[in-house]
Amino acid sequence: MAHYPWFWRRVKFGAIVLVGTGFATGVLGALFIWSGLFDVAATSKHPWPVAVVLHYAMERSVFLHAPELKAPDLDNPTLIVRGATHYASGCASCHGAPGQLASPIAQQMTPTPPGLYSAGRDFTPSQLFWIVKHGVKMTPMPAWPAQQRQDEIWAMVAFLKHLPDYNTEAYAELSGWSGGADFLSNVPATLPGGDFNPLACARCHGADGKGRNGVSPDIAGVSASKIVQALRAYRDGGEKSGFMQPVAASLTDAQIVAAADYYATLPTHAGGGTP
Structure with missing residues (x-):
């Protein structure tokens, strides 16, 4: 290659062009962003x-x-x-x-x-x-x-x-989704339990609290204090669960107590204690 100085001149020239083009593109892009011309409004979709x-x-x-x-x-x-x-x-x-x-x-x-x-x-x-x-x-x-x-x-x-x-x-x-009802909405309770509507909980834990055949833990008859402790841990981040944390995060202390009182009064399995 030493016998072809024109080759190296072309390589050098090409490298200069590439670097210069990249620099100019970067400067123009920065100026375009700085100008505010790029429309970030979600009302206009991406081309x-x-x-x-x-x-x-x-x-x-x-x-x-x-x-x-x-x-x-x-x-x-x-x-x-x-x-x-x-x-x-x-x-x-x-x-x-x-x-x-x-x-x-x-x-x-x-x-x-x-x-x-x-x-x-x-x-x-x-x-x-x-x-x-x-x-x-x-x-x-x-x-x-x-x-x-x-x-x-x-x-x-x-x-x-x-x-x-x-x-x-x-x-x-x-x-188990019927649409629209929140955890403790103002709709009438669907099961005995005062003002507590167990709809959202029942989708996973079952209307009887027994976990829909192993889909979720059986919480029927679990002591109210344990349920309160668990829900507060999920709400406050002490326990991690992508299923439970979003539900618990929206609950007040009064709502947690209402849920715990409801499930604590449900009958357990006939064989004895709650799993």
């Missing part, structure tokens, strides 16, 4: 080329960062129901569900949260686990609030895998 690039970047990032994990039995009915009950209260408002559109607020987000009916085909179980656990930056998708609770995350993956299998009626029966 389709930007949306395509961002989605592709997300997919490539997931493919790179998601490790291959040994999944539990994702066809386990108990695991599927656990995922469905949380999906109904924690995910459907953004992603929609059988017979339920995403909320008007979610539909105005940028990017709009996608429907998840094809998620089980688009991603492997390990990749879905990674997405649910870590969330996705620059989108409304949050990280799982209890990072150490792999059992809860796998429950969500199991439900997402089977989400296309359910129509409106089957989904409502599976999740």
